[in-house]
Amino acid sequence: MSGVHAHTVAYVRDTMLDQKEPPSTSVGAIGWARQNLFSGWFNTILTIIVLGLVAFVLGNILPWIFSPTWNAASLSECREILAAAGSVSDHGTSGACWGVINERWVQLLFGFYPSHLYWRPILALVLLCVALAPILFASSVPAKLIYFSALYPFIFPWLLWGGTVWGPLAALAGVVIGYVVYSVLSERVNALLGLIVGVAAALIWWFVLSGYVVDGLSSILPIGLETVESRNFGGFMLSITIGVVAIACSLPLGIVLALGRQSDLMIVKYLCVGFIEFIRGVPLITLLFVASTLLNIFMPPGTNFDIILRVMIMATLFSSAYMAEVIRGGLAALPKGQYEGADSLGLDYWQAQRLVIMPQALKISIPGIVSTFIGMFKDTTLVSIIGLLDPLGLSNAIRADANWNGIVWELYGFIALLFFVICFAMSRYSMYLERRLRTDRR
Structure with missing residues (x-):
C-alpha cells in the first residue's frame, strides 16, 4: 500500500487553479483605509478622533457657508433672511452674508477701473496666459510664439493705462537700438564695451529722444486707447x-x-x-x-x-x-x-x-x-x-459703507480664496x- 501511495502522490501541481479576484477588503478604498487609517489600534484611535474633529468643524462651517443671503442688499437684510430661515444661535444669527460678495465682487476684481473698459484688463490677462505658454510649456506650444512673449511687455501697459500707441512702440524701439549697438560693438570691439554702450544708447533714446518722437507722431497720427489714471486701478487687477x-x-x-x-x-x-x-x-x-x-x-x-x-x-x-x-x-x-x-x-x-x-x-x-x-x-x-x-x-472701503458695516469674514474669506x-x-x-x-x- 505504501508503494502504491508513493507512486500516486505528485509533488508538483499538474493542473492550474482559476485566478480569483483579491479580497474586497484588501483593494480599493477599503483596502487603502485598512492600510493607511486602520492599520493598528493606535492609528484607528487617531483616525476616529480626527474624523470626529473634521465632522465637528464641517458641521459648524458648512451651514455658515451655505446661507441663503446671496441677494441681500445690506447686513441688516442678511440678518432678517437668516432669522426667517431659522439660522439663529445663542450668539445671534449664524450664516455668512454673501450679499456683499454678490454686490461688490466686480469692484474687488477691478477696483474703480471704468466699467466700459473692463475688456482691456481681461484681454491683458488672456494675452498674459498666451505669452507665458512658450515659457512655461515650451514643449507643448509652437516655438514661434516666443516672439509674442517678447512683445507682450510692451502691449501689457498700453492695454491697462491706454494712451497713444506710439508710446509702447518707442519703448520697443529703444530695445532694438540697444541691441543693434551691442551687436555691432561686440563683434568689432568688445562684448563688455558693446553692452555698456548699448545700454547707454537705449537710455538716451528713452529719456531724451523718444518723447519728441512720440509727440510728433501723435500729432500726425493720433492712434491710441482711452487713458486710465493710476488712481482708478485697484482690486486683484492691481x-x-x-x-x-x-x-x-x-x-x-x-x-x-x-x-x-x-x-x-x-x-x-x-x-x-x-x-x-x-x-x-x-x-x-x-x-x-x-x-x-x-x-x-x-x-x-x-x-x-x-x-x-x-x-x-x-x-x-x-x-x-x-x-x-x-x-x-x-x-x-x-x-x-x-x-x-x-x-x-x-x-x-x-x-x-x-x-x-x-x-x-x-x-x-x-x-x-x-x-x-x-x-x-x-x-x-x-x-x-x-x-x-x-x-x-x-x-476697508466696502466695510465703511453703512450697508456693510460689520462685515469681516465674508470679504476676507473671498480675498483669501x-x-x-x-x-x-x-x-x-x-x-x-x-x-x-x-x-x-x-
Whole structure:
C-alpha cells in the first residue's frame, strides 16, 4: 500500500487553479483605509478622533457657508433672511452674508477701473496666459510664439493705462537700438564695451529722444486707447499687475546679482553684496513708504512719477535681492566638476553660464524661486498701507459703507480664496516642472 501511495502522490501541481479576484477588503478604498487609517489600534484611535474633529468643524462651517443671503442688499437684510430661515444661535444669527460678495465682487476684481473698459484688463490677462505658454510649456506650444512673449511687455501697459500707441512702440524701439549697438560693438570691439554702450544708447533714446518722437507722431497720427489714471486701478487687477511685473523682472535681475556676487571683479562684487544685504535687511513696507513719499523729494520739480510704477520698482528690487540668494544657493550646490567640464569644452564665461552652469543651478533652485514668487505676490497686499486700493484696501472701503458695516469674514474669506487659487497654481506648476526636469528617472 505504501508503494502504491508513493507512486500516486505528485509533488508538483499538474493542473492550474482559476485566478480569483483579491479580497474586497484588501483593494480599493477599503483596502487603502485598512492600510493607511486602520492599520493598528493606535492609528484607528487617531483616525476616529480626527474624523470626529473634521465632522465637528464641517458641521459648524458648512451651514455658515451655505446661507441663503446671496441677494441681500445690506447686513441688516442678511440678518432678517437668516432669522426667517431659522439660522439663529445663542450668539445671534449664524450664516455668512454673501450679499456683499454678490454686490461688490466686480469692484474687488477691478477696483474703480471704468466699467466700459473692463475688456482691456481681461484681454491683458488672456494675452498674459498666451505669452507665458512658450515659457512655461515650451514643449507643448509652437516655438514661434516666443516672439509674442517678447512683445507682450510692451502691449501689457498700453492695454491697462491706454494712451497713444506710439508710446509702447518707442519703448520697443529703444530695445532694438540697444541691441543693434551691442551687436555691432561686440563683434568689432568688445562684448563688455558693446553692452555698456548699448545700454547707454537705449537710455538716451528713452529719456531724451523718444518723447519728441512720440509727440510728433501723435500729432500726425493720433492712434491710441482711452487713458486710465493710476488712481482708478485697484482690486486683484492691481495685485496681479504689480505681482506679474515684480516676478518677471526679479528673476533676470536676481540672476545678474547672483553672478555679480560671485564675480572676481571687486567693485562689481561689493556693489552686488551691498545691494543684496541692504534690501534684505529692510522691510518691504519701508521701501514702499520710500516709493510713495520720500522718492518725490529727490526728483526734479514737476516730475510726474506714477505711484504704481514706483511700487513696481521697489517690489522688483526687493524680490530680486531674495532671488539672488536663492540662485546663489543653486550655484553653490553645483559640483566643481561642472565648471571644469565647461572649461574643458573651451567655453568662455558667458557661454559656460548659459549652456552648462545656469540651467543646472536654476533647476536646483526651482522650489526656492517659486517660494519667492509666491511670497512676492502675497506681499502685494502691503500696498494698501500707502493708499493703493488692492483687495484689502477695497475691503476697508466696502466695510465703511453703512450697508456693510460689520462685515469681516465674508470679504476676507473671498480675498483669501482668490489668493490661494493663484498661489496654489504656482506651487503645482513648480512640482510639474520639477518632475519634467528630473534626470534620475529609471
